[in-house]
Amino acid sequence: MSNGVEKTQSTTRRAFLGAAAMTAASYQRILGANDRVGIGLIGYGLIGKQHIGDLKKFNDVDILGVCDCYKPRVEEALAFIGDKRTVGYSDFRKMYENKNIQGVIIATPDHWHALLTIMACAAGKDVYVEKPMTLFIDEGKWMIQAARKYNRIVVVGTQRRQGSGVKEAKKLIQSGLLGKIHSVRIGFSRNIYPGFGKTPVENPPADFDYDMWLGPAPKKPYQRHRGIYHFRWFWDYSGGQMTNLGAHLIDQILWIMEAKGPTLAMSTGGRYALEDDGETPDLQDAMWVFPGQGGQPGFVLNCAIREANAMPDTAGRGQVYLGTKGNLVLAGSFQVTSETRWINPENEIPRFLGHPAGGPRYDDTGREPFLPQYAEPQAGRGGRGGAAGGQAGGVASDARYGTGGEDTLAMNKRDWIDCMRSRKRPLCEVEDGHRVSIVMHLANMSLKLGRAVRWDPDKEAVIGDTEAQAMCSKPYRAPWDKELRAIVKV
Numbered sequence: 001m002s003n004g005v006e007k008t009q010s011t012t013r014r015a016f017l018g019a020a021a022m023t024a025a026s027y028q029r030i031l032g033a034n035d036r037v038g039i040g041l042i043g044y045g046l047i048g049k050q051h052i053g054d055l056k057k058f059n060d061v062d063i064l065g066v067c068d069c070y071k072p073r074v075e076e077a078l079a080f081i082g083d084k085r086t087v088g089y090s091d092f093r094k095m096y097e098n099k100n101i102q103g104v105i106i107a108t109p110d111h112w113h114a115l116l117t118i119m120a121c122a123a124g125k126d127v128y129v130e131k132p133m134t135l136f137i138d139e140g141k142w143m144i145q146a147a148r149k150y151n152r153i154v155v156v157g158t159q160r161r162q163g164s165g166v167k168e169a170k171k172l173i174q175s176g177l178l179g180k181i182h183s184v185r186i187g188f189s190r191n192i193y194p195g196f197g198k199t200p201v202e203n204p205p206a207d208f209d210y211d212m213w214l215g216p217a218p219k220k221p222y223q224r225h226r227g228i229y230h231f232r233w234f235w236d237y238s239g240g241q242m243t244n245l246g247a248h249l250i251d252q253i254l255w256i257m258e259a260k261g262p263t264l265a266m267s268t269g270g271r272y273a274l275e276d277d278g279e280t281p282d283l284q285d286a287m288w289v290f291p292g293q294g295g296q297p298g299f300v301l302n303c304a305i306r307e308a309n310a311m312p313d314t315a316g317r318g319q320v321y322l323g324t325k326g327n328l329v330l331a332g333s334f335q336v337t338s339e340t341r342w343i344n345p346e347n348e349i350p351r352f353l354g355h356p357a358g359g360p361r362y363d364d365t366g367r368e369p370f371l372p373q374y375a376e377p378q379a380g381r382g383g384r385g386g387a388a389g390g391q392a393g394g395v396a397s398d399a400r401y402g403t404g405g406e407d408t409l410a411m412n413k414r415d416w417i418d419c420m421r422s423r424k425r426p427l428c429e430v431e432d433g434h435r436v437s438i439v440m441h442l443a444n445m446s447l448k449l450g451r452a453v454r455w456d457p458d459k460e461a462v463i464g465d466t467e468a469q470a471m472c473s474k475p476y477r478a479p480w481d482k483e484l485r486a487i488v489k490v
C-alpha cells in the first residue's frame with residue numbers, strides 16, 4: 001500500500017468478516033509503556049482535521065491511516081499529516097484490517113458513529129467516537145455490548161468534562177454548599193435567520209461516495225445539505241441542535257449531578273422561522289425530571305434552543321445550577337453567587353395596602369446571604385441577569401464553547417491514548433455517552449409524539465407507551481444491518 005488513496009474501493013466481505021470474527025485479543029497486540037500508538041481517523045471534516053492537528057502534537061502517536069468517502073478530503077488530510085507512512089483510505093473496512101492501527105477516531109456524521117464503533121471493537125481497535133454518540137437509544141446499548149465483549153477502550157467526544165472548571169464545579173456542587181440543587185437550566189441561541197438556503201436534488205460529486213456516506217441511513221436523493229457539515233439539520237443523520245450542542249452540556253450536567261437518567265421528558269418546538277431545507281427544530285424547549293435519592297424529588301432540567309434569535313439568556317451556552325442557598329453558572333469557568341435568606345420568609349410576601357385580619361405576620365427582620373463569602377447574583381435584589389460580582393473558579397473561557405482556556409479536545413484524546421496503554425477506564429466513556437444520548441433522544445421523541453415520555457432509567461425502557469418504545473430503534477439499511485447483527489445481539 002502506498003502513501004496515497006487506497007485503490008480498491010471495496011473490501012471483500014469474507015476478508016472483513018474474517019477479521020471481525022477473530023477475538024480482539026488475538027488481533028490486537030498489547031501496547032507497552034514505550035510503544036508508539038498507531039491511530040487511524042475516519043471522517044476528515046471540521047472536527048476530524050482538529051483531531052489530526054492535535055495528534056500531530058502528541059509525540060507518542062503515529063497517524064497511520066486516514067479515511068474519508070470524499071476523495072479530496074483524503075488527499076488534503078495526507079498533505080496536512082505530511083507523514084509518508086500514512087495510508088489514505090476510502091473504505092474504512094480496509095483501514096480496520098491494518099494491524100498497525102490500534103485505535104480509530106470516528107469523526108463522521110452521527111448516523112455512522114454506532115456501527116463504525118461496533119465494527120472497530122470487533123476488529124480489535126480502541127475507539128474515540130465523536131458526540132452525539134448515537135442517533136437513537138438502542139445504538140448505545142449495542143455499542144456498550146461491543147465495547148465490553150471485545151474489551152475495548154471506547155471514549156466519547158464530550159471533551160468539555162475534562163475542563164478543570166467542570167471538575168471544580170462538580171466538587172463544589174457535590175459538597176452541598178449551594179444547598180439542594182433543584183433546577184438546572186441550559187440554552188443555546190444564535191441568529192442564522194433565514195437559514196442556510198435550499199439545495200436542489202442533484203447528482204453527488206463524482207469523487208464523493210454518497211452511498212458510503214449514507215451507510216446505514218435510508219437511501220435519499222442527494223442534495224448538498226445532505227452531506228458535508230449540514231447533515232446536522234436532517235433527522236436521518238442527526239437530532240438537530242438538541243443532540244449537536246446538547247451532548248456537551250447534558251454530559252456535564254449528568255456528571256456533576258451524578259444523575260443516571262430522567263424519569264420524564266417533554267419537549268415542544270419545530271421549524272418556526274428558518275426558511276432553508278433543514279428539518280430539525282429551529283426552536284425547541286425541553287424539560288426533564290430527574291429523580292433524587294430514595295424516591296425524593298431530584299431536579300428539573302430545562303433547555304431552550306433558538307436558531308433565529310441570539311438574545312442571550314442567563315447561561316449563554318453554559319449551564320445554570322440553581323440551589324436553595326446559591327447558584328453556579330458554568331461555561332468552562334464558573335461563578336458562584338449566594339441566594340439570600342429572609343429571616344422571616346413572610347416578609348417576602350407583598351404588602352400593598354396591608355392584609356386584612358389573619359394575614360401574614362410581618363416583622364422588622366431583613367435578609368442575609370446564605371453564603372456570605374459570595375456576592376448575590378446582582379447588586380441588591382432583582383433579576384438574574386448574570387452572576388456579576390460572584391466568585392469565579394476554573395479557567396476563563398469563551399462562554400459559547402465552554403473550553404477557551406484549556407484544550408479539552410486534546411486532553412480527552414490524551415486520556416484515550418493513556419487508557420489504551422493502561423487499560424484503565426477513561427473519564428468520558430461509552431456508558432456516559434449512552435446516558436447523555438438517552439436524555440436528548442427522549443426529548444426529541446416527545447417533540448415528535450407531541451406528548452411527554454416516561455422513562456425507567458434503571459431498566460432503560462419507556463414506560464407505558466409502545467409508540468415511544470418503538471422509536472428507541474431504527475432499522476439499518478442493507479448491507480449494514482447484517483454487519484451489525486454479525487457482531488452484537490440486536
Ligand SMILES: NC(=O)c1ccc[n+]([C@@H]2O[C@H](COP(=O)([O-])OP(=O)(O)OC[C@H]3O[C@@H](n4cnc5c(N)ncnc54)[C@H](O)[C@@H]3O)[C@@H](O)[C@H]2O)c1
Pocket residue numbers: 042043044045046047048067068069070073090092107108109110112130131132157158159212213214215227228229230244
Ligand atoms: N467534539 C466536538 O466539539 C465536535 C465539534 C464538531 C463536530 N463534532 C462531531 O463530529 C462529527 C462530524 O462533524 P463535522 O462537523 O466534522 O462533519 P463534516 O461533515 O465536516 O465531516 C464529516 C466527514 O466524515 C466523512 N464521512 C462520512 N461518512 C463516512 C464514512 N462512512 N467513511 C469515511 N468518511 C465518512 C464525510 O465525508 C466528511 O468529510 C459530528 O458527529 C459532530 O457532532 C464534534
